[in-house]
């Protein structure tokens with residue numbers, strides 16, 4: 162199953178500040194995943210890892226943070 166996130170980067174107004182956090186998706190078990198960032202941001206708890214991953218990427222686009230590698234980690 163493929164999931165696509167259609168985002169027009171031109172819709173976002175980027176601030177001039179540099180990236181200041183690293184976001185990762187925490188897999189809390191079956192049907193429980195959430196994205197969290199070292200800048201203090203935390204996403205909603207999601208049933209799908211893919212939805213939490215989209216939260217993480219959207220946060221990176223809006224707040225200029227970076228993604229961790231690997232993005233999804235066991236918690």
Ligand SMILES: [Zn+2]
Pocket residue numbers: 181182183184198199200201202220224226
């Ligand atoms: Zn952040």
